[in-house]
Amino acid sequence: MSPESTLYKGKTGQWAFVLHRVTGFLVLMFILLHIIDVSMLNFPRIYNEIHALYGNVLMRLFEVGLLFGLVYHALNGLRVIMIDFFPGSIKNEKSVFYGIFSLTVLLTIIGGFIILRPFFTGSVH
Amino acid sequence: MSTAERSTTRPGATPNRRSRQNFETWSWFFMRISGLILFFLALIHFSLTHIFNDVTTTTVSFVAKRWANPFWRVFDWLLLSLGLLHGTNGLRFIMDDYVRNPRKRAALKAFMYALAAALFVLGTITIVTFKGSLAG
Numbered sequence: 001m002s003p004e005s006t007l008y009k010g011k012t013g014q015w016a017f018v019l020h021r022v023t024g025f026l027v028l029m030f031i032l033l034h035i036i037d038v039s040m041l042n043f044p045r046i047y048n049e050i051h052a053l054y055g056n057v058l059m060r061l062f063e064v065g066l067l068f069g070l071v072y073h074a075l076n077g078l079r080v081i082m083i084d085f086f087p088g089s090i091k092n093e094k095s096v097f098y099g100i101f102s103l104t105v106l107l108t109i110i111g112g113f114i115i116l117r118p119f120f121t122g123s124v125h
Numbered sequence: 126m127s128t129a130e131r132s133t134t135r136p137g138a139t140p141n142r143r144s145r146q147n148f149e150t151w152s153w154f155f156m157r158i159s160g161l162i163l164f165f166l167a168l169i170h171f172s173l174t175h176i177f178n179d180v181t182t183t184t185v186s187f188v189a190k191r192w193a194n195p196f197w198r199v200f201d202w203l204l205l206s207l208g209l210l211h212g213t214n215g216l217r218f219i220m221d222d223y224v225r226n227p228r229k230r231a232a233l234k235a236f237m238y239a240l241a242a243a244l245f246v247l248g249t250i251t252i253v254t255f256k257g258s259l260a261g
């Protein structure tokens with residue numbers, strides 16, 4: 001088979017696929033880093049110091065991005081599982097994809113509001 | 126979506142060999158089952174550490190309180206293991222698709238597997254050995 005045939009992943013599903021791949025990759029990179037920062041738990045001072053960084057704006061924005069990636073990957077993953085395990089269960093793939101994408105954006109906005117709020121109100125240092 | 130066909134279209138796969146084929150079928154199934162479990166583990170974990178609690182409050186003492194209950198140690202260990210297995214296996218698909226040079230691909234895979242294995246050991250040690258008495 002030609003390389004092209006393996007890289008081509010379909011028309012409508014193509015964007016869903018690309019985004020699934022990118023978000024899966026980014027979440028994995030985050031997990032790899034996260035295991036290292038959590039391993040500092042046995043050195044409480046270092047852990048708390050590193051951890052305080054999570055509260056600054058840049059890291060909070062990063063966390064909102066992580067939320068987007070995780071929610072999209074999770075919801076789209078469920079869609080893939082439905083299609084594979086129950087063929088025909090999803091009638092209109094295109095609108096299901098748009099639904100998933102909209103839900104991801106909505107949840108990211110709500111979650112993002114909660115994550116970023118302390119920065120604006122200053123209620124949590 | 127053509128994901129269902131991955132096991133036969135992946136360039137690294139040799140469809141004629143039985144063991145290879147069995148492995149890819151198993152891998153396909155594993156991605157779906159682990160995905161279903163991760164759906165709950167990952168989203169609950171994120172909600173607890175970023176939504177229902179602010180990140181800045183998830184200090185050593187926060188973890189000490191949570192891990193006082195073995196349930197959460199098991200929960201976090203499952204998230205660690207399944208996340209790494211699912212993620213690294215997903216990364217294997219990605220490397221098969223984009224790293225076309227066989228030697229580079231083999232080297233990169235060996236590196237990523239070793240990294241994931243090392244982090245699995247590190248994460249497991251952290252969850253098992255954390256005492257939390259020094260909490261501050």
Ligand code: HEM
Binds near residue numbers: 020161208209213
């Ligand atoms: C939250 C629930 C999750 C669900 C429902 C889910 C589901 C899936 C599914 C169904 C696949 C497709 C496998 C295939 O095409 O054969 C997949 C791929 C993948 N997942 Fe997840 N997953 C989840 C969480 C995660 C997490 C936490 C990570 C990172 C550690 C991750 C990383 C990946 C990667 C890198 C791929 C490969 C993408 C590709 O081949 O294009 N996933 N996931």
